[in-house]
Amino acid sequence: MRLADLETPALLLDAAKMRANIARMNATMRRHGVTLRPHLKTAKSVEVACAMVEGWPGGVTVSTLREADQFFAAGFRDILYAVGIAPNKLAHVAELTRRGATLSLILDSIAAAEAVAAFGRAEGLKLPVLIEIDSDRHRAGVAPDDAALLAAIAGRLADGAELRGVMTHGGGSYDAPGEERIAAHAELERSGTVRAAEALRSAGFPCPVVSVGSTPTATFARDLSGVAEVRVGVYVFQDLVMAGLGVCAVDDIAISVAATVIGHQAERGWLITDAGWMALSRDRGTQAQPVDQGYGLVSGTEDLIVISANQEHGIVADRHGRPLDLARFPIGTMLRILPNHACATAAQHDRYHVLDGDDAIAALWPRFGGWA
Numbered sequence: 001m002r003l004a005d006l007e008t009p010a011l012l013l014d015a016a017k018m019r020a021n022i023a024r025m026n027a028t029m030r031r032h033g034v035t036l037r038p039h040l041k042t043a044k045s046v047e048v049a050c051a052m053v054e055g056w057p058g059g060v061t062v063s064t065l066r067e068a069d070q071f072f073a074a075g076f077r078d079i080l081y082a083v084g085i086a087p088n089k090l091a092h093v094a095e096l097t098r099r100g101a102t103l104s105l106i107l108d109s110i111a112a113a114e115a116v117a118a119f120g121r122a123e124g125l126k127l128p129v130l131i132e133i134d135s136d137r138h139r140a141g142v143a144p145d146d147a148a149l150l151a152a153i154a155g156r157l158a159d160g161a162e163l164r165g166v167m168t169h170g171g172g173s174y175d176a177p178g179e180e181r182i183a184a185h186a187e188l189e190r191s192g193t194v195r196a197a198e199a200l201r202s203a204g205f206p207c208p209v210v211s212v213g214s215t216p217t218a219t220f221a222r223d224l225s226g227v228a229e230v231r232v233g234v235y236v237f238q239d240l241v242m243a244g245l246g247v248c249a250v251d252d253i254a255i256s257v258a259a260t261v262i263g264h265q266a267e268r269g270w271l272i273t274d275a276g277w278m279a280l281s282r283d284r285g286t287q288a289q290p291v292d293q294g295y296g297l298v299s300g301t302e303d304l305i306v307i308s309a310n311q312e313h314g315i316v317a318d319r320h321g322r323p324l325d326l327a328r329f330p331i332g333t334m335l336r337i338l339p340n341h342a343c344a345t346a347a348q349h350d351r352y353h354v355l356d357g358d359d360a361i362a363a364l365w366p367r368f369g370g371w372a
Helices: 015-032 046-053 065-073 087-098 110-123 147-156 171-175 179-202 215-220 240-245 342-346
Strands: 010-014 060-062 078-084 102-107 127-132 161-167 209-212 255-265 270-273 304-309 314-318 334-338 351-355 361-366
Touching (some): 010 015, 015 046, 015 215, 046 060, 046 065, 046 361, 060 065, 065 078, 065 087, 087 127, 102 110, 110 161, 127 147, 147 179, 161 179, 171 179, 171 240, 179 209, 179 215, 215 240, 255 342, 270 334
Parallel strands (some): 078 102, 102 127, 127 161, 161 209
Antiparallel strands (some): 010 255, 255 270, 351 361
C-alpha cells in the first residue's frame, strides 16, 4: 500500500528514525557502562520491543500486567513491572511466575511489603522486589535518606519475597527544560538511589540492583556511577514534549498520525481534518512549555498546529493566527501530525503503519492496550 492510499486517521512509524533513536540511546548507555532495560509501555509492540532490546541482556520494563503477558508470550522472561503492586494483582503475578517469568515487583510501603511476603509464603513463591525511591519528590517512593523505613520494608520481605534492589523514576525532569536542569535531575536520580542502596547494605540487606530511568535524564546524565541499569521508553519514538525539553529535535520524532483534510473554514483560516482527539489523544503536554504545540504539529511545518480537537475532527491553523493559503491544502490532502506525547497518541491505535525510506507502507505491526 502507498501512503497516499491509506485510510485515515492512521498511526505511522518511520522505521529509520526509530532505529536512529535506538542507536543514540544505546551509544549513550554504553558510554556510561550501564545496562539498558527498555521500557515497553510506549511501544506495546513485539516488533518494536525486539528492536529496543537488541544487543542487551533482554530484561525489559512494563507498566501493566497485560504488557507482561504479551511480552512474556513473545519470549521475554526478565520483566520489571514498574508500577507499585496492588494485592489484587498478585494472583496474576503468581500465574506468570509459575509459567517461567522472572517478574520483579516494586513497592514503597510496609503494608505492601507485608502483603507481597504473605502471598509469597502462602503460594510457596519468593517474589523478587525492588523498593521504589522518591528521588525528586515527583510521585511515589521512599525518601532516599529514610534509612529506617527502607530497613523496615526490607525486613518485612523475608520468606515470601526477595529484595533485589532499589529503583526510581526521575519524572520531575519533564518539568525541567534544558540540558543543565535535566542533568541536575539525573544526579538526583543517581545519588538518591545509590544512597538508598548503601543504607540497605549497611543494614545487612542485599541490594544488587540500582535502577533509574527517564528519557530526559538518561539523555543528559553526566555520571551514572553506582547504577546497574537504566529504564527508558519514549526515546524509541520521541515526541514534541521531548523536543520542547531539548532532548531531541522535532525531526527525530518517529511516529505521526496521518490525517486527511475534509473541510475548510476560510474566514477563520482553518483546515478541518478527520483526526480528532480519538486519534491524537487529549494530551497537552507542551502547554506549559515555551512553545505550545496545541494537540500536535503538522510535520514539515513550524507553525501549523492542531489548535482544537473534537472526537473525530481536528482543527488545524497557524499558531499565530495568520491566514492560510487554503489552495495549498485542497480537500483530500494528507497531513502528518506529530504527537505531544508518544505514549498517549500511540495508545489510540491498534497498529503501526511502518514506513521505511519512502512513501510505501512496508509493514503493519500490531500493538495492544489494556491492563489485565
